[in-house]
Amino acid sequence: MTKEVIADMKNHMEKSVESLRREYQKVRTGRASTGLLDEIKVEYYGNPSLLNQVATLAIPEPRTITIQPWEAKMIPVIEKAIMNANLGFTPANDGKVIRISLPPLTEERRKDIVKMLKKLAEEAKIAVRNIRRDAIDGLKKLEKDKQISEDDLKRAEKDVQDVTNSFVAKIDEVLAHKEKEVMEV
Structure with missing residues (x-):
């Protein structure tokens, strides 16, 4: 039971990261794309x-x-x-x-773009945290309905947090890569 909830959560989180990557593709860097x-x-x-x-x-x-x-x-x-x-x-x-x-970007414009990138990354992190909250609510409902034990709930909540942390790290990685690309002269 808990595996399905976590698998569904991973799927939704992966979609959030992909959405961020697509948004970043539209952002103008110093290079043509x-x-x-x-x-x-x-x-x-x-x-x-x-x-x-x-x-x-x-x-x-x-x-x-x-x-x-x-x-x-x-x-x-x-x-x-x-x-x-x-x-x-x-x-x-x-x-x-x-x-x-494409004209070269000014230093000020690059900094503005980086701010926007960080804002998009934060929105993606919020989406991931909302997915985590939904998954934990689903697990608590399973425990309430006596489909899983309290110990299973605690283990599953830890797994959910570990997966969430890994996706937040992925978002930070995507942001760092794009930020490097934008600041490159």
């Missing part, structure tokens, strides 16, 4: 489509993203979508390829 454009949608034959479904995205240089639409008529639509996304990029095209040059 196609992840910065993941959320951009363009109108393609009347349907909103993700940018990577209508064009090939590449990073030929550390501070440049190239977007090569599969159809030349998509260039103005893609440029407009990028401008409307308010990412701070100004796309330029040569008739075939759209180029986005």
Whole structure:
């Protein structure tokens, strides 16, 4: 019984860490990343489509993203979508390829980004702690319903705390990696 509760808890905590990683992909560092454009949608034959479904995205240089639409008529639509996304990029095209040059980040901007990263990490930790609370409530309910003994409850609570600590450490690790990436000049 307790194993199912802990397995379910681990699954939910893993999703929280993955969600944090996805959020971090959208954060601009000093380097170009196609992840910065993941959320951009363009109108393609009347349907909103993700940018990577209508064009090939590449990073030929550390501070440049190239977007090569599969159809030349998509260039103005893609440029407009990028401008409307308010990412701070100004796309330029040569008739075939759209180029986005990322300006270097200032020291002040890097520090602001790190603050935002820490805030996102703290939100992920709060989510993990909420999952821990739900798991412990589930275990207490099992004990109340006489499905597990008090000793089993104590052991399971310790296991829940150990798993929680490991996921908080994972979040700190993800934060440290991204923070290093942002502060790198």
